[in-house]
Amino acid sequence: MGHPQNKKQTLYDKLWQDHLVKSREDGTALIYIDRHLIHEVTSPQAFEGLRLAGRKPWRTDSVVATPDHNVPSHAEERAGGIEGIVDEVSRIQVKTLNENCEDFGIVEFGINDPGQGIVHVIGPETGATLPGMTVVCGDSHTSTHGALGALAHGIGTSEVEHVMATQCLIQKKMKNMLVRVDGELGPGVTAKDVVLAIIGKIGTAGGTGYAIEFGGSAIRSMSMEGRMTVCNMAIEAGARAGMVAVDDITLEYVKGKPYAPKGEMWELAVANWSRLHSDDGAHFDAVVELNAEDIEPQVSWGTSPEMVVPVSALVPSPADESDATKKAGIERALEYMGLEAGQKITDIQLDRVFIGSCTNSRIEDLRAAAAVAKGHKKAESVKQVLVVPGSQSVKAQAEKEGLDKVFIEAGFEWREPSCSMCLAMNADKLGAGEHCASTSNRNFEGRQGYGGRTHLVSPSMAAAAAIAGHFVDVREMQEVA
């Protein structure tokens, strides 16, 4: 095909090549899928499609299911299992997943199973998702698993059905983008701030059509949890897939996970995974560079993740924007958010705080929030602070470390694993007009509740805001403490 032998490849090129079943003349390709994660919201119509066409899943052992979006976070409601879910429509959806998994012989970590959790939290933590895999799920935040050095992205429900029936996806190869963050992050600056700063720089469509590899010394020195936070929000920069090369930190994380290979198989796998990085001199269609030292704690002020500024900044003014579409967007966002141009970010008063979601509900996130909350109380003016661990396993670990007590003593609520207020499909919602400091991934209109106003921040910034009642620079708070 005119490609030289030994062509230098990016990580994405390698993952693509490894999973290429067939290239077709029309430019599409069949890509083999190793792991298919499913949840209750985007799978029922796919199972129905299989039934109507009389098709069977190609490889049931590649599919792992768990309910996460609709399950209650409140311990009392949760204790009743599926039948205890008060919202009838939610109950039917969770029940339908359960029935479909039974009918088709698919492994499901049910509502109160010790393996249950947000699908993007349980994949890596159990070893169900591994380096070098192709991972899909009917959920855009599937990009999270790319942190392991996997090719992972969200798909629609028709594709869920397609993967179940054929174990493949029809794809066109994406372009390669490298986002390089070099240098050392300052104290109080986290992976969440890095990814928000990236989105602020390239915009919500900046990565459209690309697979993004995150690299540079700041990414290399991040923990796996941090890398997952960064890859999780690749989709908020428009890229379906985000990924990080495999290194010792990856291997250390994966080793010993329940479904990770063991013994000789581990050695074989590690030998294979050692090539999962971009070759020196590999071609990227786009390169974006950020300096870690320049990144401050971030706060989103508007209704799109690209509407984000450092905590020390002011709410932007439409008068400073020359592009007419962007200007209109800023005006609309200010109106929806009830903010004034030029207002200090630290003057935004908060009604609720949410610490959780597939972006920031892992043990490290909870430790960071607890470190800030310890010995403090939530502000009187803040109605509710929800802390929702990402999985049963994260919850158990946090309780072992006493983090739950730190939160409860601070007046925060310690909840059951679920997506919760990230998208308000269970009972956890914002009221109209309420401002929320949230560790989730989307500040879209109505996302966390009808008329709700979301500000995206890191877990430590969220905890600091809960205590102060308004945004504060967590770095100042930690100095005081």
Place this chain on the structure above:
Amino acid sequence: MKAFTKHKGVAAPMDRANVDTDLIIPKQFLKSIKRSGFGPNLFDELRYLDEGQPGQDHSKRPLNPDFPLNHPRYQGASVLLARKNFGCGSSREHAPWALDDHGFRAIIAPSFADIFFNNCFKNGLLPIVVAEEVVDQLFAEMYAEEGYALVVDLEEQVVVKPNGETIAFEVDAFRKHCLLHGLDDIGLTLEDADDIRAYEAKRREQAPWLFDAVK
């Protein structure tokens, strides 16, 4: 899947950039386990003045008089004019299901988010990318003329304006083929079942740990 060949329909505006799929169909309606019935909740938070709930009689809810799709002139519209990065955010296929159920057959915008774009093709809904200036022009003409209708001809890959001018657009050969004939792509992929099995056998040898089941 229903076929798309040639369609003529009144154009309606969704005149803002970065329309996300939460805005197209809010989360409370994703609890349905069906593929149909999402039409009344398309753009729910913009269309109505109250908060909608699943199972409600939506015809009794107060309409937002400022929202263009509620205006008499856009009733029955089937071609949506939109702005940059339409369909960003969540992968929910409920977004194209809602657009389709409401009666839209084609969406014209300067750019779309990847997952949404792909989901449209699976549902007989044609997303058309044209240059931003061309979209600006279409918006201007549509606002100026009530009943402004466009012809979308997939075979010829052109949009025909009321004055007869044509706008060419690109579409992937495979997607075009599937849409024109209303083909089920699972059936097409299964024609390659032998290739999939051969790949699988080879892969099982190279990377056996990938085939260990989660139990």
